[in-house]
Amino acid sequence: xxNKNYSFxxxxxDYFDNAASxxxxxxxxxxxxxxxxxVYQMRFPVKIGKNYHVIEAYRVQHSHHRLPTKGGIRYAMSxxxxxxxxxxxxxxxxxxxxxxxxxxxxxxxxxxxxxxxxADLQKITRRYTTELIRKNFIGPGIDVPAPDYGTGPxxxxxxxxxxTTFKNGEIDAVGCVTGKPVxxxxxxxxxxxxxxxxxxxIREAMSFEDDMEALGLTTxxxxxxxxxxxxxxxxxxxxxxxxxxxxxxxIGVAEYEGAIYNPDxxxxxxxxxxxxxxxxxxxxxxxxxxAKREDAxxxxxDVLVPAALEQVITGANANRIKAKIIAEAANGPVTxxxxxxxxxxxxMVIPDMYINAGGVTVSYFEWLKNLSHMRFGRLExxxxxxxxENLVSLVLRLTGKTLSQKEHNFLTRGADEIDLxxxxxxxxxxxxxxxxxxxLKKNRKVTNLRQAAFxxxxxxxxxxxxxxxxxx
Ligand code: GLU
Numbered sequence: 528x529x530n531k532n533y534s535f536x537x538x539x540x541d542y543f544d545n546a547a548s549x550x551x552x553x554x555x556x557x558x559x560x561x562x563x564x565x566v567y568q569m570r571f572p573v574k575i576g577k578n579y580h581v582i583e584a585y586r587v588q589h590s591h592h593r594l595p596t597k598g599g600i601r602y603a604m605s606x607x608x609x610x611x612x613x614x615x616x617x618x619x620x621x622x623x624x625x626x627x628x629x630x631x632x633x634x635x636x637x638x639x640x641x642x643x644x645x646a647d648l649q650k651i652t653r654r655y656t657t658e659l660i661r662k663n664f665i666g667p668g669i670d671v672p673a674p675d676y677g678t679g680p681x682x683x684x685x686x687x688x689x690x691t692t693f694k695n696g697e698i699d700a701v702g703c704v705t706g707k708p709v710x711x712x713x714x715x716x717x718x719x720x721x722x723x724x725x726x727x728x729i730r731e732a733m734s735f736e737d738d739m740e741a742l743g744l745t746t747x748x749x750x751x752x753x754x755x756x757x758x759x760x761x762x763x764x765x766x767x768x769x770x771x772x773x774x775x776x777x778i779g780v781a782e783y784e785g786a787i788y789n790p791d792x793x794x795x796x797x798x799x800x801x802x803x804x805x806x807x808x809x810x811x812x813x814x815x816x817x818a819k820r821e822d823a824x825x826x827x828x829d830v831l832v833p834a835a836l837e838q839v840i841t842g843a844n845a846n847r848i849k850a851k852i853i854a855e856a857a858n859g860p861v862t863x864x865x866x867x868x869x870x871x872x873x874x875m876v877i878p879d880m881y882i883n884a885g886g887v888t889v890s891y892f893e894w895l896k897n898l899s900h901m902r903f904g905r906l907e908x909x910x911x912x913x914x915x916e917n918l919v920s921l922v923l924r925l926t927g928k929t930l931s932q933k934e935h936n937f938l939t940r941g942a943d944e945i946d947l948x949x950x951x952x953x954x955x956x957x958x959x960x961x962x963x964x965x966x967l968k969k970n971r972k973v974t975n976l977r978q979a980a981f982x983x984x985x986x987x988x989x990x991x992x993x994x995x996x997x998x999x
Contacts, residue, residue: 533838533862533863533864534609534613535609535610535613535614535837535838535859536609536610536612536613536616537609538613538838538859538862538863539613539616539617539859540561540616541863542863542977542978542981543560543561543616543981543985544561545863545978545981546973546977546978546979546981546982546985547561547981547985548972549970549972549973549978549982550982550985550986550989552985552986552989553998553999555998556989556992556993556998557985557989559992559997559998560590560592560619560985560988560989560992561616563587563588563589563612563615563616564588564589564590564591564630565587565588565591566585566587566608566611566612567585567586567587567659567662567664568583568584568585568608569583569584569585569655569658570582570583570584571584571654571655571658573647573650573651573654574650575643575647575650582636582637582638582651582654582655583606583636583637584606584634584635584636584637584655584658585606585608585611585633585634585635585636586600586611586632586633586634586659586664586665586670586672587608587611587612587614587615587632587633587634588615588630588631588632588664588670589612589615589616589618589619589630589631589632589633590616590619590630590631590988591630592619592630592988592991592992592995593622593628593629593630593991594629594630594668594669595629595630595666595667595668595669595670595671596618596629596630596631596632596669596670596671597618597622597627597629597630597631597632597670597671597673597705597887597890597891598614598615598618598631598632598633598634598672598673598675598887599614599633599634599672599673599674599675599676599678599706599886600633600634600635600636600655600672600673600674600675600678600682600686601614601633601634601635601636601675601676601677601678602635602636602638602639602640602648602676602677602678602682603635603637603638603639603640603676603677603836604637604638604639605836606635606636606637607635607637610635610837611633611634611635612633613837613858613859614633614635614675614858614859615631615632615633616631617631617858617859617879617880618631618632618633618887619631619984619988620880620980620981620984620985620988621879621880621881621883621884621887621984622884622887623983623984623987623988624880624881624884624959624962624963624980624983624984624987625881625884625887625888625955625956625959626955626959626987627884627887627888627890627891628891629671629887629891632670632672633675634655634659634672634675636651636655638651640677640678648682649685652682652685652686652689653685653688653689656685656686656689656690657689657693659672660689660690660693660694665686665690665703665704666690666694666703667697667699667700667701667702667703667894667897667898668699671702671703671704671705671890671894672686672704672705673704673705673706673886673887673890674706674760674886676759676835676836679706679718679760680706680707680708680711680713680718681708683704683705683706683707683708683711683713684707684708684711686703686704687700687701687703687704687707687711687712690703690704691703699897699898701897702894702897702898705717705890705891705893705894705897706718706886706890706893707893712893712896712897713893714889714892714893714896714902714903714944714948715943715944715945715948716889716944716945716948716949716952717886717889717890717893717948718760718764719764719768720885720886720888720889720890720948720952721760721761721764721765721856721883721885721886722760722761722762722763722764722765722766722767722768722856722885723764723768723885723949723952724882724883724884724885724886724888724889724952724955724956725761725764725765725769725832725834725854725856725882725883725885726765726768726769726772726773727885727952727953727956727957728854728877728881728882728885728956728960729748729769729773729830729852729854729877729882730748730773731956731957731960731961732852732854732875732877732960733746733747733748733751733852734746734747735964738875738964741873742851742852742873742875743851744829744851748769748773748774748775749773749774749775750774750775750776751773751775751776751829751830752775752776752777752778752828752829752830753766753769753775753776753777753778753828753829753830753831753832754777754778754779754780754781754823754824754826754828754830754831754832754850755777755779755780755781755832755834756780756781756823756824756831756832756833756834756835756839757781757782757833757834757835757836757856757857758780758782758798758799758802758808758834759834759835761834761856761857761883761886762832762834762835762856763795763799765832765834765854765856766780766795766832767795767796767799769830770792770794770795775830776791776792777792777793777795778790778791778792778793778826778828779793779817779823779826779828780793780795780798780808780823781817781820781821781822781823781824782802782807782808782820783820784806784807784808784809784820785807785808785809785816785817785819785820786808786816786817786819786820786821786822786823787808787809787811787814787815787816787817788814788815788816788817788823788826789813789814789815791813793811793813793814797811798811821839821844824839824840824844824848825844825847825848825849826849826850827849827850828849828850828851829850829851829852830850830851830852830853830854831848831850831852831853831854832853832854832856833853833855833856833857833860833861834856834857835857835860836857836860837857837858837859837860838859838860838862839857839860840853840860840861840862840865840869841862841864841865842862842864842865842868844865845861845864845865845866845868845869846868846872848869848872848874850874851874851875852874852875852876852877853869853874853875853876853877854877854882855876855877855878855879855882855883856879856882856883857879857883858879858883859879860879861876866975866977870974870975875976876975876976876977877976878976878977878980880980880981880984881959881960881963881976881980884955884956884959885952885955885956888951888952888955888956889948889951889952892948892951902944903944903947903948904941904942904943904944904946904947907941907942908941908942908943909941910941911941911942912939912940912941915938915939915940915941916939919935919938919939959983962983963976963979963980963983964976964979966979966982966983967979970982
């Protein structure tokens with residue numbers, strides 16, 4: 528493949544075609560899986576101060592093979608139809624890989640959220656939601672948005688409030704959006720979910736001896752070096768959890784204002800506090816500023832985590848990447864021509880549609896919580912605790928041993944919602960990685976993890992269509 532300027536959707540289609548040839552599905556079915564089912568492009572006016580701004584926005588539902596459709600809403604100046612289509616397609620594949628029973632969707636509003644007051648962002652969000660309601664593009668059984676780049680729990684609460692205003696009395700209305708604040712029918716652990724999932728995925732990938740040996744690495748995350756590009760929600764949780772729970776050394780960080788480096792490791796929690804106070808990562812004690820923020824991508828490290836926007840590793844810089852593993856925490860950070868170069872260099876690329884699926888996985892848990900109208904753990908926590916108490920006291924009586932209070936509490940604790948969410952997420956990331964890896968090892972036409980992830984997704988979606996009787 529030559530060095531070319533890819534449209535984002537085109538690069539997703541290229542990846543798809545490349546993997547489709549390793550499946551046995553008929554051409555018509557593959558075309559149906561690949562196509563975007565519905566694209567809603569809108570323009571609406573919002574009064575900002577004394578002026579009217581005409582806002583350009585989108586919602587794309589890529590695949591209706593399962594409903595509702597699911598995917599975040601992005602607020603960024605880079606939003607355009609091609610980008611939203613690409614992101615919606617990735618959502619379909621992502622959901623299939625992690626067995627989240629939704630079709631893929633994505634929304635985008637072409638604004639720079641930093642240049643609006645909070646009250647104006649609220650007006651824009653409420654108007655956007657109204658447009659979605661008007662066209663039947665939102666609802667707990669239709670299409671369920673969530674946060675993405677430039678949005679968070681605050682925007683999801685505005686969406687919920689707008690939706691329930693119009694749908695007064697709809698019993699499952701709170702399931703119309705996920706990523707809500709915990710006190711507004713959200714779920715504990717959703718905010719950290721994508722970053723935590725990235726860590727679980729990296730940990731799983733690094734647990735296979737043959738794979739690590741091929742990269743010149745030992746197994747395990749302990750002491751391994753990591754560079755993170757983007758300290759937004761995904762990047763910051765990936766970095767802190769990898770550091771605290773995985774013992775990884777974060778040696779480089781890139782953000783909007785520049786990039787910093789410290790071969791001895793950067794304390795990410797302290798760095799986040801420093802950035803909050805000073806508005807920048809530059810000048811963080813013990814770190815060296817790199818000439819350009821893009822230079823962080825080219826640092827020598829074990830794991831590189833692009834966690835910002837798409838198409839940052841291209842045919843132009845792929846040759847200079849020195850990481851052993853790239854974990855695509857962002858959606859679409861590597862273009863197909865770049866991937867070809869990276870694979871030739873022997874770099875392992877853990878694809879976005881698997882590694883960043885933690886967000887939508889926990890969104891699924893939130894949606895289930897909303898439909899059940901009850902938090903996880905409420906029924907069984909005390910019962911489990913009592914059962915463990917009985918077991919522990921039986922063992923103590925039979926053995927004549929004693930336990931400290933701390934040991935006793937540890938052994939008899941019943942699960943809270945956050946424990947169950949993390950456990951479900953960990954299980955999902957481990958099982959899905961193993962499924963993808965098995966395809967890579969067993970299907971002789973599959974040569975890399977992305978292709979394996981696509982094959983996994985295409986086969987699952989394909990089997991849905993076949994069992995619906997739509998395709999023979
Ligand atoms: N925006 C996130 C993603 O790209 C989460 C989507 C969701 O939770 O629905 O996966």
